[in-house]
Amino acid sequence: MRSNCFYNYIFLLPTANCKLLNLPFFIAKRYLVSKKSHNAINIISGISVAGVCIGTMALVIVLSAFNGLSELVESLYNTFDADVEITAKQGKTFVLTSGQTLALKNIDGVAYFVEVVEGNALLKLEDKQCVATIKGVSDGFRRMNGFDSLIHEGTFNIQKSNIVFGRGISYRLQSGPGDGFMPVSVYAPKRGNISTFDEEGGLNELKVYPAGIFTINDEFDDKYVLMNIENARRLFDYKNEVTAVELGLAPNANAGEVLRQIKKMLGSGFEVRDRQQQNALLYKTLKSEKLWTFIILVFILLIATFNVIGSLTMLIIEKQKDIGILYNIGADIGLIRNIFLVEGILITLIGAILGLLLGILICWIQMQFSVIKFTEGYVVDAYPIKFELTDFAAILGVVLFIGFLAAWYPVRIFTKRHLKLQATI
Numbered sequence: 001m002r003s004n005c006f007y008n009y010i011f012l013l014p015t016a017n018c019k020l021l022n023l024p025f026f027i028a029k030r031y032l033v034s035k036k037s038h039n040a041i042n043i044i045s046g047i048s049v050a051g052v053c054i055g056t057m058a059l060v061i062v063l064s065a066f067n068g069l070s071e072l073v074e075s076l077y078n079t080f081d082a083d084v085e086i087t088a089k090q091g092k093t094f095v096l097t098s099g100q101t102l103a104l105k106n107i108d109g110v111a112y113f114v115e116v117v118e119g120n121a122l123l124k125l126e127d128k129q130c131v132a133t134i135k136g137v138s139d140g141f142r143r144m145n146g147f148d149s150l151i152h153e154g155t156f157n158i159q160k161s162n163i164v165f166g167r168g169i170s171y172r173l174q175s176g177p178g179d180g181f182m183p184v185s186v187y188a189p190k191r192g193n194i195s196t197f198d199e200e201g202g203l204n205e206l207k208v209y210p211a212g213i214f215t216i217n218d219e220f221d222d223k224y225v226l227m228n229i230e231n232a233r234r235l236f237d238y239k240n241e242v243t244a245v246e247l248g249l250a251p252n253a254n255a256g257e258v259l260r261q262i263k264k265m266l267g268s269g270f271e272v273r274d275r276q277q278q279n280a281l282l283y284k285t286l287k288s289e290k291l292w293t294f295i296i297l298v299f300i301l302l303i304a305t306f307n308v309i310g311s312l313t314m315l316i317i318e319k320q321k322d323i324g325i326l327y328n329i330g331a332d333i334g335l336i337r338n339i340f341l342v343e344g345i346l347i348t349l350i351g352a353i354l355g356l357l358l359g360i361l362i363c364w365i366q367m368q369f370s371v372i373k374f375t376e377g378y379v380v381d382a383y384p385i386k387f388e389l390t391d392f393a394a395i396l397g398v399v400l401f402i403g404f405l406a407a408w409y410p411v412r413i414f415t416k417r418h419l420k421l422q423a424t425i
Contacts, residue, residue, distance in 0.1 A: 136232020
C-alpha cells in the first residue's frame with residue numbers, strides 16, 4: 001500500500017508527522033544543492049537561476065523607472081492643471097454670481113479659488129513673432145500650483161504689465177527677463193464685427209515685459225504665456241467673464257465629494273473635471289505604456305525560463321535510478337512528479353528573490369546617488385525612480401506562474417516515460 005506514512009518509515013523520520021512531512025520538498029532540496037554526476041546539469045541549473053534573476057531584476061528596474069517618469073510627468077501637468085476645473089458646457093465664457101463664488105469658496109476641502117481667462121494671441125518683438133496661448137490668472141495661482149519651482153530664469157511676477165512665458169516662446173522671440181526696456185507687443189482680435197480696412201484697427205494691443213521664463217516640457221514651453229487676469233480681460237475685451245475657474249483642494253480633501261457638491265450647486269450647465277478627467281488621454285497612455293512594457297518584459301522572461309525545462313529534463317534523466325527505487329518502495333506517480341515540480345519551483349523562486357533584491361538595490365542606488373543623470377535643461381537632474389508594492393506582487397506572481405509552467409511540462413512528460421520504462425523492467 002502506497003501511503004505517506006509508509007514513506008516516513010522508509011526514510012527513518014520517526015519524529016515527523018504524516019500531515020506535516022513535506023517529502024517532495026525534502027528530496028527536491030537535496031537534489032538542488034547536491035553535486036550532480038554530470039557537471040553540465042549544475043551549469044544549466046545555475047544558468048536557469050541566473051536567467052530568472054536577470055529577467056526579474058529587469059522587470060523591477062524598468063517598472064520602477066517607468067513609475068518615476070510617470071510621476072514626474074503627472075507632477076509637471078499638475079503644476080499647470082488645477083485639482084478641479086470648472087468650464088461652461090456651451091460657449092467659451094461664463095460669469096459666476098457673487099453667491100456662487102462664495103458658495104464654491106466655502107465648500108469643505110476647497111483651499112484655493114482662481115479665475116482664468118484664456119485665449120490665443122500674437123506676440124511680436126521687432127521682426128520676431130509667434131502665436132501663443134494667453135492664460136490670465138487671478139491671485140492665488142502661484143500658491144495653488146507652486147509655480148515658483150518651475151521658473152528657469154527671472155521670477156514669477158505677473159503684476160502690472162509683467163508676463164511669464166515658456167522657454168520655447170522665449171527662444172522664438174529672443175527675449176527674457178533682462179530685456180526690461182524692450183516690451184513685447186501682444187495682439188488679439190477685438191470682439192464684435194469690426195469693419196475697417198486697417199489691419200491693426202481690428203486688433204487689441206497690449207505692451208508687456210517678460211519677468212520670468214518657466215520650463216515644464218515642450219507642450220507647455222512652446223504654448224503658454226501667463227499674465228494677470230485684468231490684462232487678459234483687457235486684451236480679449238472681457239469685463240467680468242472667465243473661461244474657467246480652477247480650484248485647489250486641501251491635502252486631506254475628498255475630491256469625489258467636492259466634485260459632487262460642485263455639480264449639485266452649479267447644475268447641468270457646467271463641466272466639472274478633476275485632474276484625470278482634464279488629462280484623460282495622458283493617464284490612459286501612461287497606463288497602457290506601462291502595461292505593454294510589462295508584457296514585453298514578461299515574454300523575455302518566458303524565454304529565459306526555458307533553461308528551467310532543460311535543467312529539469314537532464315535532472316530527470318540522471319535520476320532514473322532514484323525514480324525506480326522510489327516507485328518500487330511505494331511512491332506513486334504524483335509524489336515523484338511533485339519532487340521534480342518542487343525542484344523547478346525552487347529554481348524559479350531563488351532566481352525571483354535574487355532578482356527582486358538586486359533590482360531594488362540598483363534602484364535604491366539610483367535614488368540615493370543619482371548615477372544616471374539627465375542632460376542639462378531637464379526639470380530634474382537624474383532619472384526618477386519610484387517603488388510600488390503592487391508591481392513587486394505582480395512580478396513575483398508572474399515569475400512563479402511562468403516557473404510552474406516551465407517545470408510542469410518536462411515533469412509531466414519525462415517522469416511518465418521513465419515510470420513506464422520502470423514498469424516494463
